[in-house]
Amino acid sequence: MNERTALVTGANKGIGLHIARLLAAEGFTVLVGSRDAERGKRAVAEIGDAARLLLLDVTDAESIAAAAARVDRLDVLVNNAGVNPSLAPPTESDAAEFRRAYETNVVAVLEVTNAFLPALRRSPHPRIVNISSGTASLTWSTHPNPQFAPGAPGSAAYRASKAALNALTLLYAQTLSEEGFRINALAPGRRATDLVPGARTSGGDPAEAAEGAVHLALLPDDGPTGEFFSWDGTGVPW
Ligand code: NDP
16 A cells, blocks of 8 residues: 555546546546446556555445445545536526535535544645635626636536535645644636536646646645645636
8 A cells, every 4th residue: 555545536537537546647546436336447457556446425324324334544535526407597497406416516525524634634734625616606606717717607507516515625635734634625627527417528738737636735834725726826816
């Protein structure tokens, strides 16, 4: 085992797989979180010797408890698993879409983080990176900037859930800063993944976004905490 261990949730594909690969290259033992064994094994084989499969459905309390019981010490937790159940604006959204988005993008982050807290507390330099979205920035939604043109207010469930994740990020950072944690949110930019229909052809390289996550995973002890960053390291307004 390498000395440092990182867990990336939802690491069997997309941005999470790239984050896992880069953390392995940085010398971490990487726990590849996947709710599906076969998809997880394929990712582990792609990453190589530093990767281990950790079966983890972030919306299943039993799965979270079983996964946490297997990990003694954790240095980095990347809460990456996420869903975008609907592109609808609020007027056309329903409660089921909102519940699904909040379940995975917010409640699961709370449950996973708390379950792995004892292992994180055994690290001398614990880091948590929450994969958020620039579309959750209320400031960018009202004052567009070159990185993000909000357009129509679609994906209401997703964007509201990621705004709640941002709030959770700040609250965790404030709660745990005295213990040496550095906890930040990342806006990865629009990437070519399976997250939303059409993104595979219109999004940018997910590997580039992963570099931003790894930068936050490697922050020094006096690095920022409770902040929101774009993949390129620039700050994002809440
Ligand atoms: P993908 O759909 O490619 O990957 C999502 C990952 O999350 C998959 O591995 C998926 O696993 C996993 N996942 C979903 N639900 C669960 C669950 N209940 N338990 C465990 N794993 C789960 O999308 P991306 O790579 O794009 O998304 C990664 C993160 O980046 C998300 O948080 C997303 O919101 C965020 N993001 C992405 C953007 C983009 O443009 N792509 C832009 C802004 C933010 P499975 O294969 O089993 O479904």
